[in-house]
Amino acid sequence: MSFCKDCISGVTHEGTPQGKWEEIGGVKSYVATPTVDYPKDKVVLLLTDVFGPQLVNSQLLADDFARNGFKTIAPDYLNGDPIPADALLQHPDPARQFDIGKWFVNHGDDKTRPTLDKVLAALKGDGVVAFGATGYCFGGRYVFNLAFENIIKVGATSHPSLLQVPADLEKYKETSKAPLLINSCTVDTQFPLEAQAKADEILGDGKFAPGYKREYFDGCTHGFAVRGDLSDPKVKAGKEGAFKATVEWLLKHL
16 A cells, blocks of 8 residues: 555645644544534544644644534544645655655554554543544545444545555445445545445445445545645535535434
8 A cells, every 4th residue: 555646735724723632542632622512422533634633724624523513533643743734845856755655654553543542442431432533535544444343433534545445345345334425536546536436336326234425526636625725616616515525424424
């Protein structure tokens, strides 16, 4: 499994985050809490891309989910070592561009999953009984992993990375009970059109009883739902569409 150049491409978004940083199970996490009454036994995990919850884009997304009534937690499962936001600038000299392959060596499942498990255990200890998860790029891999173990009640992912197709799709069908939403797009070497079609073939048309839906956003590129250039009308529509679809999926199934 490997990444693509679009995994570290994109723009930072404008806005002032409204959430706060908390220690959950000893893990630094960005927490966005609704200002209205909400079910205290439910949490949405926002599983970020390689830039971690430190990237303002992810914080703003978490805030938006909170505005829709979901307590949203973005754990720093990258252990304080996300790819820095300035890597988005893509230095013109290839030799000076960020080496995501080298970074990934220290951010595999053996390093990241124990951190995520600490957060899950702490939240369960605080009375959380139902988890939804929305994962972006790198985080999409973890939506699948948590769904395989039925730790989450519902899963959503936008332009997931690091999936093995068709193996992971078949495993999802065989082992998971979590309804799955996939937000896909036109240009995505991580989850290309062929993989999208395979997902529909394996999970669509009622083949996955808990529920499956795939949204497709034309003219968008891998990363659009979290790092897209909002000055492009198609990308802006894609980001907003993916968010709306995710909120509706969570409202229906969490």
